[in-house]
Amino acid sequence: MGVHAAETEDGGGCCDMRAVFWEILPGILGALLALVIMVPLLYYPFQWSVDNGKSPEYSVAVAAFSGLDPARAIMDPTFDLTVRIKEPRKWSTACVERDTTAVVSYRGARLASGPVPGFCGRNENTTEAGSVMAWGTAVPVPQFARDRLAEELARGEAAVDVALMGPARYCVQCVQTVIECKPRLGRGEASPPCSVRYEHPTLPDDPARRLQEARKQLRTPQEPVMGGMEFYVSQIATSS
Template identity: 45%
Template sequence: MVRPQKRTSATSCDGGPEGLVVWILAPQPASAASGRPPPVLRRCPEEEPSDLVNASGAFVGLIVCALMVWCVVGLVGHISRMSRSRNPDYMVAITGVAGLDDLASATGDGSPVFNLTVRIDNSGNTLHSECVHGLSTAVVSYGDAFLGEGSVPPFCGGEEEVQERVATAWGQGVVVPRFLRERLAGEMERGEAAVDVQVTTPADCYKCSDSVLVCSKVKIGGDPAPCRLEEVYPRPAPAAGSTAS
């Protein structure tokens, strides 16, 4: 037996010259006689990743981390906005009136005119805007006695915003019962006269509900009075020939 000999081969693992170290087992006499090639043991060096691959991996990782941070920050911000958001406040004020003295007189009839201001205080709402959609109707009453009505134009209060619109409600030939005339006259003498106001926005579809702002005891010439928002389904019209009212 002959010991293995170390030599340098010009053949690389991929067929190109790389100066690889190749171990060749020296032939025995029997293998030489048979004409077989001697067995060769080759050792290939491990390939190292290139700088380009390392840079690409680092860039992808940076993008993924940035997206995760962005998602977390956005989620936390949205939760924070939801936690501090509150519903809008609707208010109505009577800024001026004419003809109310006639209603409080002995005859108890007249044609009053009311100047209204409808306000949406959406300053505490951080999520969305609130609107009085479509052309609405404001009705002024006193003790269930009709005094006048008028139109309120559509408007919206954006996020964290306060908006208002003015309107005029009026009545023609309005008659008030005696007990209401006496009560109204006493309140006017004390400067405490107040009326009720309802602002109705009609539904925009057949089976939808009307939106009604119910504002009670709105003091004439006083501060805006709070209103509550109610959803009222319109009463269907009676069928033709029906006696139902």
């Protein structure tokens, strides 16, 4: 009788444990599901917040150049450029847009320009586009700029200004990206980090519109301008 009672008590304990397990199982599964959902939701914003503290670096190197002779007032310069993007962020991307133009100038005198292929830097790497050619034909260079260029080339300290002009889109909220760099000549080394600014592009002057306005003025009859003697004779005729 006593043994039977003990077996009954043990069997009841097992049933109670199973009942408790089945009662708490939905809560455990719900907690695991919430953990699976919340980890990515918290992880990616955390990574993006870490990326927000960093910014990409752009640089330009002059791999080679020719036609830059300070003794000549008219030059035909050519520059072989290398454009680099150092992207320290893992979850963001920095790009040089397609249809970007590289403009090379010295002391405010524009020397050359050429197209830059679109490319991007990502995943904490450095990406570059080489053999970006910029050239100019029959470019007049002021005397003061040529004198300064001759001095800096002799010292090995000559540097040019390179502006990467992004494509201009004309709308109310459109901005044009301008990346300004200052690489040295003759060394092939990357420039210091370029500055990046955003500006609203202005509409270009339309030559066709200017020609149309000129033709309109030519078609408009103009009143003759009388000289001094003609004006005097006309006054006498009027008074008489």
